[in-house]
Amino acid sequence: MGRPAIPAEAFEHGDARRYRRGCRCRSCIDAVTAEVRRGRYLRATGRGQMTTTERASRHIERLRTAGMPDKEIMADALIGEDVLYRIVRQEGEIRRTTEARILAVKPRPTELPGCGSHIPGLGTTRRLRALAADGWPAAELGRRCGKHKQFIVYLQNQTNPLSVRRWVADYVADLHRQLDGLKPEAHGVPAHIAQRTRAKAAAKGWTGTAWWDCADFDDPDFKPVTQDATPRRAIVAENARWLMRTSGLDREQAAARIGVSKSYVDHAFRDHPQYAVEVAA
Template sequence: MTTATREAPNHRSFTCYTDYKCRRPDCVTRYNERNNARRQAQKNGTWDRLIDAAPVREHLLHLQANQVGPGAVAYTTGLSIQTILEFTQTRPNKGRGRRQRTSPEMAAKILAVTVDNHQRGRVPAIGTVRRIQALVAAGWPLRQIAEHAGLSSANASELLRRTTIFAATAKAIAATYEDLKGKRPLRNGVDKGQAKRARNWAARNRWATCTYWTERMDVIDDPDFIPEDTKLRAEIIAEEAHWLMSVGGLDRDQAAARLGVARFTVDRALREHPQDQAVNASQQALAA
């Protein structure tokens, strides 16, 4: 499968247009604005052509050898972690090698970072952890979440155990969360088995869902806020669904709509809390 037939990992750079043939209106606008600015600069005689990226790569490797990683460079320069990694790492799964050319402006930003002046920019990890957990609960495997954010699966797994992370990493996960929370995994490259395993993992750990956080985004990054027990929430959903079906005469789809949750959430809650086997059996027959 070529990049032209795959969904772009993000829509924050020109590669989604050039490499993945993305034609979202906002991505097309961003690409056109960049090209228009380039053509105008060429007309004015102020256009700086791309330059060799080797000095930037050597500088990044020097920083890395002195314990200044890509996260710190990204935070200091305002560039994404993935942009920094492109100078030193190949991406064979996308058919891309290390970046060989770069703009003078980007090179200047990176070369200006030193062992002494870099900013680590660590922030509490709680909001990042909660966003990852919620996406997993929605059926997104950790590997796809990490890839979308420009991280490795190992890094994403490690984030779940961290108390502080780089601000640039938190920003990448936040952008990933906003992009994926409204999408269905099965329609975006995730097979049914992967999605089920992800949801089961989240259920075992009682991770809050994207739906839960929708009305609580003001506290998702607050370490002092403790989400209600999602198992208790499942019990409440089951109790209310039983009542709607037995007294209100609704089927499972109608009960889910009334409760404002997905059908599979009602199914799972009823399996975990079978309060009335007779109602369960009749409604399952009706849904069959």
């Protein structure tokens, strides 16, 4: 099933698109008449109403660089998801009126620090791969951060991720914090899709979030253990329990001694309750 048709009310009076959706007021009739005349003029001068996607694609890239999410770009330009990503891929042609609406979109102010700068992309790729290994499909990850699934797949499959935009890294890091340790099946992902995603990730050698600490993602020298070994969280949970029982440390102190964050110890105890210490803070 295709996406729902845009109603006439989505456009102002005096817009030819409102006329094509049934409005017959004088301003809409004038608008479509002007559009027809312009089309005749363009054809007569050898141009036509269609153009390449090159300029629109470059402008969308500038908007993304400024930190503007795809959903806002689509809303401001009054285009659908399929049109946006066809333009990004520079496939086919678009109407000159569509190009004009896209070029008219201005980036909105953003609070993301250094959103236009580049940072190393290794951590971003690793975080997305770990979430996939947990069973989160690219479509759901894209939906949660306002991106298309192909954008997520592109980042996950980078063989040599040199750099990403700072705002992309921030979005992905925040998404990882939200989903770290959660079961996709308990949050709207069908069980068969989650299982299929895990199987595909395992076939590529990707390891889930349980095998990482937050700092590990950005450390190029860190290599997660294989799926045949004991998960890192299990080891951390066992070590934390030993420190807390033999040295009287609380969770935060035990985490500092091991070299991980307190939240990582919390996740480790949650995933491996057999090691949890009930009196822990």
